[in-house]
Amino acid sequence: MKPRALHGPALCLLFCLLFQSGLSQTVVKSLPGLPGDLPFYLETGYVGVGELDDVQLFYYFVESERSPRDDPLVLWLTGGPGCSALSGLIYEIGPFTFNYEKSSRFRPALKLNDYSWTKVANIIFLDQPVGTGFSYANSWESYNMNDNISVAESYEFLRKWLKLHPQFLSNPLYIAGDSYSGVTVPMVSLEVDKGNEAGLEPKMNLKGYVLGNPLTNYNSDLNSRVPFAHLKGLISNELYESAKTDCNGKYLNVNESNGDCVDDIKAVNLCLENINTGSILEPKCVTQARKSTVSDRWDPTLINRDRSPLLLPTQRAPRVWCRNYNYLYSYIWASDRAVQDALHIREGTIEEWVRCNKTLSYTSNVLVVIDIHKELIKRGFRALIYSGDHDMVIPYVGTQASIDTLNLTISTDWHAWFVDGQVAGYATLYSSFPSLLTFATVKGAGHTAPEYKPEECFALISRWFDYFYI
Structure with missing residues (x-):
């Protein structure tokens, strides 16, 4: 007997059950442009957030290549707002990037990134807010975004993701991001800690946050x-x-x-x-x-x-x-149907993939996050803030001025830090017991630093995660 096809409410119920059971999470074994099987664990999927899970946030998850059970878990929020997580993954800190020498205009080639942060951390790269990358919503109303809604949805995503991946609950958790995420990362961090205080499940092992070339105070940063x-x-x-x-x-x-x-x-x-x-x-x-x-x-x-x-x-x-011409390859690669199939993108959910979506209906309603930093420091969290010293989008002098307003005690004054015996930048260590904040410049880097100086930034984050002196 031929099975009866599902229609209407029955079909919707089936999809809802599938999504709630976590079956929209899929292990990716190979990717177009990279020969052979992936030498690292890559998972992609969607997590529904908001009212009736109307917003479907897409993510890439890469396990640490060192020790997934022991290494930190990082939620990475690329800036913008509206810049795809794939941009942060492929151009900055992820396990693969484009092989420009072997790429053609119509066939981008990939290669492994020797300085991927996933060599020392488990990283969730999240397409946020909705309308970014492959994330989408089922109603137009859900696309109306501001900083507070974006933060609430990112926090809800993280809670649901950890419920689906309870093996990472004991890992040290860090919220991280760059550029515009200098606003949202501290806000998400504070939401996580407040949720822990309120007894919300699951309880997260938050240890601190990481910011690169961050927007902290809109007026003073641009000034x-x-x-x-x-x-x-x-x-x-x-x-x-x-x-x-x-x-x-x-x-x-x-x-x-x-x-x-x-x-x-x-x-x-x-x-x-x-x-x-x-x-x-x-x-x-x-x-x-x-x-x-x-x-x-x-x-x-x-x-x-x-x-x-x-x-x-x-x-x-x-x-x-x-x-900027390097970014052409991401448009070609991510728009390829074979790539989207490999990543398990739901067909018909976005019109076209763009690296940074500038058509978002987004209101920047939080222009200064100094008080949030103060609150996080009071709560005892670690922080790493780094800046490329040749970035004029958000200059390091503006970031340094914002840090000065926190009125912290300088534990170790401005000093050089090194990679392979060469000066890689300068750093200052601040303390306000039990918190420690490290501010570091990356010599010769722009906006954002890992894209310009991957080896130096990998050394920086590796030492910081392992509590080594910078």
Whole structure:
């Protein structure tokens, strides 16, 4: 007898039961572009959050290659907001990346990353908030996001994920991320600890948090671009001193009536308009003919700048290598149906994959997280904050200024840290018993640091996870 097909409510009930039982989690054995079976454990899946699990958050989970049972468990939140977890995984800290020498425009090739953080940690790479990467919602209302909703859904995801993976409950837990996630990572960390206090299950073994090139205080972070530009020799002493005096040290949202300050900011912008803010050492990508960008105020765009990698340089511009062109491969690879099948992406749930979704309906309603850092420190958590010292998107001087407002005791003052006998950056260790906060710069790195200096950042995180001196 032929089985009767399921329709309507019966089919919906079946899917709900499958999702609730954790059967949407799948082990990935191989990936297009990487020969042979994967030499590491990769799991992908969806976890429903929000009302009636309307939001389906997609994740990649990679077990530690060292000791999955003992090594830390890390929830990694890529910035944006709206930048895919795959971007953090493949360009920053994950176990594989693109092999540019063997890739063609239509067939990207992969290779293993010798400096993957998964060599020393179990990492969940989460596509958050909804509308990012492969995460989706069943109703349009659920796409309306802000910082608080995003944090609540990330926390709910983590609780449900750990219920499905109870073997990791005893592992030291760290919440981590970079760029815009400098806002959400501390907030999620605090939610985890408050949930533990309230007796919510499962109880999590939270030990601390990690932030790279983080947004901490929107106005002061962006304001720090002017003193950073002066420190790096991009604007003259005379212009900097004039702007500092005329603008009273405040370079954002300049009052039009302050003509001297307006003129100074125009001159500053003229000096910086052809500088790559992600890394002042690298070429700026020119994708189309444009008018002068000189204006009297900073451009209040998203923190992660990602010009479309599908546009080639114009004929007016020389054909120079630009880092943004590397991102083209992620669009080609992640949009390939064979890749999506390998990752077990639910067909028809997203229109197209983009590295950083700038069309999100997202309201940034938390602009300063200093008080959250203070609360986490009071609760006794460890923290690592690192910055590329050539990043002008969120300059290290702004991050350092934010840390200064925490009024912590300096245990070990500014000092060099080394990789292979060479200076890899500088660090300061702060204490407020029982908390310890480490701030480190990564020499020569941009936004964000692991993409530019993978070996140095791997050494940094390995030492920090193992409680070694930096």
